[in-house]
Structure formats: C-alpha cells, structure tokens
Amino acid sequence: xxxxxxxxxxxxxxxxxxxxxxxxxxxxxxxxxxxxxxxxxxxxxxxxxxxxxxxxxxxxxxxxxxxxxxxxxxxxxxxxxxxxxxxxxxxxxxxxxxxxxxxxxxxxxxxxxxxxxxxxxxxxxxxxxxxxxxxxxxxxxxxxxxxxxxxxxxxxxxxxxxxxxxxxxxxxxxxxxxxxxxxxxxxxxxxxxxxxxxxxxxxxxxxxxxxxxxxxxxxxxxxxxxxxxxxxxxxxxxxxxxxxxxxxxxxxxxxxxxxxxxxxxxxxxxxxxxxxxxxxxxxxxxxxxxxxxxxxxxxxxxxxxxxxxxxxxxxxxxxxxxxxxxxxxxxxxxxxxxxxxxxxxxxxxxxxxxxxxxxxxxxxxxxxxxxxxxxxxxxxxxxxxxxxxxxxxxxxxxxxxxxxxxxxxxxxxxxxxxxxxxxxxxxxxxxxxxxxxxxxxxxxxxxxx
Amino acid sequence: xxxxxxxxxxxxxxxxxxxxxxxxxxxxxxxxxxxxxxxxxxxxxxxxxxxxxxxxxxxxxxxxxxxx
Numbered sequence: 268x269x270x271x272x273x274x275x276x277x278x279x280x281x282x283x284x285x286x287x288x289x290x291x292x293x294x295x296x297x298x299x300x301x302x303x304x305x306x307x308x309x310x311x312x313x314x315x316x317x318x319x320x321x322x323x324x325x326x327x328x329x330x331x332x333x334x335x336x337x338x339x340x341x342x343x344x345x346x347x348x349x350x351x352x353x354x355x356x357x358x359x360x361x362x363x364x365x366x367x368x369x370x371x372x373x374x375x376x377x378x379x380x381x382x383x384x385x386x387x388x389x390x391x392x393x394x395x396x397x398x399x400x401x402x403x404x405x406x407x408x409x410x411x412x413x414x415x416x417x418x419x420x421x422x423x424x425x426x427x428x429x430x431x432x433x434x435x436x437x438x439x440x441x442x443x444x445x446x447x448x449x450x451x452x453x454x455x456x457x458x459x460x461x462x463x464x465x466x467x468x469x470x471x472x473x474x475x476x477x478x479x480x481x482x483x484x485x486x487x488x489x490x491x492x493x494x495x496x497x498x499x500x501x502x503x504x505x506x507x508x509x510x511x512x513x514x515x516x517x518x519x520x521x522x523x524x525x526x527x528x529x530x531x532x533x534x535x536x537x538x539x540x541x542x543x544x545x546x547x548x549x550x551x552x553x554x555x556x557x558x559x560x561x562x563x564x565x566x567x568x569x570x571x572x573x574x575x576x577x578x579x580x581x582x583x584x585x586x587x588x589x590x591x592x593x594x595x596x597x598x599x600x601x602x603x604x605x606x607x608x609x610x611x612x613x614x615x616x617x618x619x620x621x622x623x624x625x626x627x628x629x630x631x632x633x634x635x636x637x638x639x640x641x642x643x644x645x646x647x648x649x650x651x652x653x654x655x656x657x658x659x660x661x662x663x664x665x666x667x668x669x670x671x672x673x674x675x676x677x678x679x680x681x682x683x684x685x686x687x688x689x690x691x692x693x694x695x696x697x698x699x700x701x702x703x704x705x706x707x708x709x710x711x712x713x714x715x716x
Numbered sequence: 717x718x719x720x721x722x723x724x725x726x727x728x729x730x731x732x733x734x735x736x737x738x739x740x741x742x743x744x745x746x747x748x749x750x751x752x753x754x755x756x757x758x759x760x761x762x763x764x765x766x767x768x769x770x771x772x773x774x775x776x777x778x779x780x781x782x783x784x
Contacts, residue, residue: 531760630771637774694767697760 348651352644356571358484359412360387361398364568368392371486373414375407377476383407387414387480389426403427407476408449408458412483415458416476417449422456484578487570491557499553528552532697536704544703547589551582552696559639559688563681573691574639576632583632586699591624594706627702631695638691642684649677722780729780733773740765 362369370388377383383405390400390409400409405424406417410432430450437446447458459476481489498517505518514522533541533548558572572578600606602620605613652673657666744762748755 531756630775633775633778634767634771637778638770641774641777690763690767694763697764698767701764 346651346654348648348655351651352647354411355569355647356574356640356643357413358482358571358575359398360409360414360478360480360482361392361412362483362486362568362570363398363412365566368398368412371483372481373407374479374481375414375416375476376479377406377416380405380476399432401428403429403449403451408432410447410449410458414478414480415447417456418459419456422451427451483568483570484572484575487561487568487572488558488578491554491561491572495553495557524552525549528696532693532700536697536700537707538704540707544589544700547585548696548700551586551699552692555582555635555695556688556692559692562639562643563684563688565681569643571640571643573635574643576636579632579636582635582695583628586631586702587625587628590627590702590706593703595709597709598706627698631698635691635695638687642680642687646677646680646684649673649680652676726777726780729773729776732776733769736769737766740769 360371360373362371370386370392373383373385373387375383385404387400387409389402389404391402392398392400392409398409398412402408403417403422404426406422407414408417408429409415433448433450433455435446435448448455449458450456498521502518502521505515528548529541529545533545537544555573558570558578562569562571562573602624603617605616605620608616650673653666653670656669657663740762744758747758751758
C-alpha cells in the first residue's frame with residue numbers, strides 16, 4: 268500500500284509537469300508569435316481610444332466577426348453554452364462552489380520576472396461565478412478563474428486596479444481564437460493564454476509564463492489522494508495487526524473490489540506474475556475511480572480532473588513506460604519482425620506495429636479524457652437549457668418549464684455518468700493489464716507449434 | 717450556422733459507434749442466453765469491446781472539436 272501512496276504522489280507531481288511540457292511542446296513558434304504580439308501591442312498602446320474604434324470598424328468592414336461582450340465583471344452578455352461548458356470543465360485558479368470563490372495558492376514563473384507566490388484571493392475576486400479579479404498583481408490578472416499574464420512590459424508592476432475584461436475573436440492561421448484583453452486606464456492590454464494543458468488544446472496554449480499553482484484540479488487530486496491514503500493505510504494497518512480476521516468497516520467495501528480486479532483483470536491477462544503488477548493496477552483503478560467520483564459530486568465545484576488531458580496523459584505515459592520496459596523478446600519480435608509471415612508483408616506490418624506502440628497509450632489517454640469530459644459537458648448543456656429557454660432571465664415562465672425538463676435530463680445523465688465512472692476506471696485498468704500481458708507473454712508460439 | 721459539417725461528422729461518428737456497440741451488446745446477450753454460466757467472461761469482454769468501439773467515436777468527436 269505504501270507503493271500506492273508513492274505512485275499517487277508521483278502522479279500528482281508529474282501531472283503538473285506534464286501540463287507544462289505540453290505547453291512547451293506547443294510553443295515551438297512561441298518566439299515568433301510573441302514578437303508579433305508585442306509589435307501589435309506596442310501599436311495598440313500607442314493609439315488613443317479614437318483610433319481603436321476605427322480599427323474595429325475596419326475589421327467589421329472586412330467581414331470578420333468582432334465579438335466584444337463588454338466587461339464580464341459588469342454585465343452579463345448573451346448566454347453562450349459552449350463558453351459556459353468550457354469554463355466549467357477547465358482547470359481554474361479558484362475553487363468555486365455556488366456563488367462562493369475559495370482562493371487557492373498561485374505559484375507562477377515568468378522568464379525575466381522570476382517566481383511569484385501569492386493567494387489568488389489577492390486578486391479580489393468578486394463573488395460571481397465567473398471568478399474574475401479586480402486587481403492586477405505584478406502584471407498577472409485573474410480572468411474567468413484563470414491566471415493570465417499581461418504581455419505588455421509597460422504595464423505597471425504591483426497591485427493595480429483594473430476596469431474589466433474584454434474578449435475579441437481574431438483569426439490566427441485560419442483558426443478563430445478568442446483573445447482576452449484587460450481594460451486599464453482606458454487602454455486595452457492583450458493577455459496571454461492561461462498556462463494549462465487543456466487550454467493548449469482548446470485555445471492556443473502559447474504562454475509566456477508557467478503556472479505551477481495548486482489549481483482546482485491539483486487541489487481535488489490532493490483531496491482524493493489524501494482520502495484514499497487515509498482509507499488504504501488504515502486498512503493496511505488492520506490487515507497487519509489482525510490477519511485472517513473477518514473484514515470490517517471500509518474493508519467490506521474495498522476488499523471485493525480488490526478481489527474483482529485481481530480475479531477478473533490481473534490473473535486472466537497477466538498469468539502467474541500478476542502480483543508484480545497488482546500495485547500498479549490497483550493504484551490506477553482507485554486513483555481514476557476516486558477522481559471520477561469526486562468530479563460527479565453535484566454542487567461541489569465539479570472538479571474535472573480525469574477529464575483533463577494532462578492528467579490522463581501522465582497516466583498513459585506511466586502505462587507506456589511500464590509496458591515497454593517490461594516487454595520481453597517475444598513482444599519486440601512481434602513488433603519489429605513478425606515471425607511466420609512472408610517478408611513482403613513484414614515490410615508493411617512493421618511500421619503499423621511500431622505506430623501501434625504509441626497509439627495504444629494515446630487511445631487510453633483520449634478515452635478517459637473524452638468520456639469524462641463529454642459527461643460533464645452534457646450535464647452542463649442540459650442545465651444550460653434553462654438559460655437558453657429563459658433567454659438569460661427575460662422569460663421566466665419558459666425558464667421554469669425548461670428547468671423541470673432539464674433537471675430530469677441532468678439527473679438521468681448523472682445516473683448514467685455514475686455507471687460510466689466505474690466502467691472507465693475498469694476499462695483503463697483492464698486495457699493496462701492487457702497491454703502489459705501482451706508485453707510479458709512468452710513462448711506462446713512454441714506451445715502452439 | 718458555422719461548423720455544421722463538423723456536426724455531421726460528429727453524427728456519423730455516433731452512428732458508427734452506435735452500430736458497433738449495438739451489435740456487441742446484441743451478440744453478448746445472445747451468447748449469455750446460450751451459455752448463462754459464462755456470463756462473467758462475456759460481460760468483461762463485452763465492456764472491453766464496447767470501450768474500444770466507443771474510443772474511435774470519442775476520438776472523432778474530439779477531433780471535430782479541434783477542427784471547429
């Protein structure tokens with residue numbers, strides 16, 4: 268059980284690092300884009316408000332869509348279910364439960380500026396569910412719960428009162444991207460994208476700073492790891508102190524699950540050596556299950572940890588490493604030079620098999636991520652129906668009618684999600700076991716022939 | 717209406733996964749009816765296969781997000 272604990276800590280540390288490396292990987296052309304951005308900024312800072320409005324009109328004339336929702340902190344624009352959904356599934360620097368925002372520690376690093384360490388409460392979050400801050404601290408701002416950095420070096424350092432945020436849609440390389448601006452002193456300052464792995468997939472991901480904060484997801488992960496450690500260490504102590512006695516308390520719940528993993532997953536796939544891999548399989552299973560279940564608790568912030576690509580990627584990388592370092596001769600032979608088939612076919616098969624090494628962990632990563640994220644999005648969209656029918660508060664009757672339907676649908680979906688939570692944890696473990704089983708298999712052909 | 721082709725793609729992915737999971741489920745139920753004592757093995761394999769089929773659909777949906 269101690270092994271489990273170490274693995275959890277390892278997972279936790281790595282998930283943060285992976286989020287960073289992912290961002291770094293995508294920032295190949297970072298310098299180039301930064302240069303562009305700074306030149307743009309310089310021009311935008313130098314211009315006075317009048318010329319800016321001209322800019323906007325020009326953009327409109329060119330037929331590009333310019334969306335300026337106005338300051339998010341002051342007024343609620345048109346309800347956008349997509350934006351709402353992505354806001355709720357993404358990793359944030361505040362923990363929001365209902366209307367309350369609980370601050371979390373921010374650990375930020377920007378090249379040239381060094382480390383910054385403060386609580387996200389210092390941003391003076393106003394108590395609405397957006398979680399936007401009133402203050403800028405050392406050029407960092409909190410926009411919709413995410414810490415972002417103001418790119419312009421001319422922005423004053425220290426605590427500065429800001430006027431609000433603005434979103435503008437701009438086309439970069441043929442893709443529409445939302446560019447965030449902060450309003451200060453009647454000027455617009457462009458913001459970098461938040462530093463996060465999923466932020467990289469869904470919106471740019473090119474950042475000039477690194478966010479090592481205890482974010483919402485990390486906090487949820489720590490809670491779940493703490494809870495699992497408490498349950499499992501307590502159980503382990505009991506097994507040591509009173510061996511061979513009937514299980515009691517949490518043991519009654521957990522022991523059948525461990526036996527299920529052993530009998531249905533480990534032994535059929537791994538054979539005699541299953542005990543070597545039981546700690547890994549059980550850690551993966553309970554880690555995913557715990558986080559999945561934690562994310563399903565309604566009105567509790569809905570931390571979407573296993574629906575974060577960074578987390579599932581680290582899990583998949585662990586599986587990838589373990590499968591490949593344990594791969595026996597038989598496994599590599601079947602990948603590199605498949606026996607008992609003609610040489611012409613081998614030339615076709617080998618590249619496919621080599622690709623297969625990488626596709627397996629990638630599908631593991633995507634399956635868990637997509638299932639959990641899809642579940643969260645569907646529930647949010649069902650809840651959003653209330654706002655869509657109610658036209659953001661204008662039509663109360665329709666909102667009341669829609670709320671009955673959407674609550675029922677969301678309840679149904681939550682029930683299905685509870686099933687999916689278990690199935691995905693089980694499937695991840697099962698596939699891990701089957702990949703490891705295929706890698707450590709030996710003398711299969713000899714027996715057959 | 718932007719992204720409508722993406723929506724069609726998502727729909728097609730759902731159709732493909734639906735057919736796949738449907739046939740897996742149907743065959744599994746047939747197999748269980750034939751051999752009720754093998755329900756454990758059949759269920760485990762059914763879930764595994766359903767997860768694999770579903771994986772392709774989810775990857776398609778994910779890619780459609782990226783394209784959109």
